[in-house]
Amino acid sequence: MKNLTTTLAGSLIAFAASLSAAQAEKLTFYCSAQEDWCQLMARSFEDATGIDVNMTRKSSGETFAQIRAESSNPKGDVWWGGTGDPHLQAAEEGLTMEYVSPMRDQLHDWAISQAESAGNKTIGIYSGALGYGYNSDLLAANSLPEPACWKDLLKPEYKGHVQMANPNSSGTAYTTLASMVQIFGEDDGFKFMKGLHSNINQYTKSGSAPIKAAGRGENTIGIVFMHDAVKQAVSGFPVKVVAPCEGTGYEIGSMSIIDGARNEEEAKKFYDWALSPEAQNLALEVNAFQVPSNKNAETSESAPDMSQIKLIDYDFKKYGSSDERKRLLQKWDEEVSVLPQ
Structure with a gap:
């Protein structure tokens, strides 16, 4: 009986140890890139490591809000993708943790700069320029001129033909708001947003939704990151991509480990x-x-050529700060979103 008890106890200890190890091999993954990319990243990491991944896909603004809401009892482990501004804000608020990866020496300078500006609490994983795309068939059907600049989108003939995301939920749309303020100055930037508002047919939750709607023929012009418009064009939809003549902002898509993971x-x-x-x-x-961001990774020939786009000197530190984001969003809520259309 004593031997049986000892054997049983040993088995229970071994089982508990194996169960503990099995429980440790899992990851809760918050993703703010496109859905199919998020799924591929999750499944490929599982295949590469054997670690079980529970993936949730939400836009950048929504994920940031969720991480903040869960801060007293974090449920997520890592946040991958989406615009860099909310990652910087999360770092500033202590919602993400410092980590220096041994992979850093393989990355472009802009990816490392993103990390250094946040005390190594985030890092750049990709970059992309802001712009817009339009459905050329709908443009022709409505006898509309081809837009080439940001200010073209304010023309009265485009009323009801423009779509963008809500900057409260979408990192893409917040980048748009912050870019207009930097391109035109704050007063004229908000005048632009008010003029644009009168032509908007819908504010979507997701940043890429406006150009997907344009691809389907449900919307004419979508303000998005240019790579999202390229995806629609490469998929065979009649979408033309525009790098606005005044210049444009850009994103450094980022990744962060959640503090208390x-x-x-x-x-x-x-x-x-x-x-x-x-x-x-x-x-x-x-x-x-x-x-x-990795110098040895491949860039598609279809990707927008960043060297040929007039990029502004986007102030990531200022517009990635929590106070500035709150201030601009509140001003947009109070002065733009409430206007009639």
């Missing part, structure tokens, strides 16, 4: 893996046309 070691493994050229090359499988 329950599966911190697994989050670090994902972080390092996601910075590898192999992981970044997965973008090509889902027609994601951003410029990857």
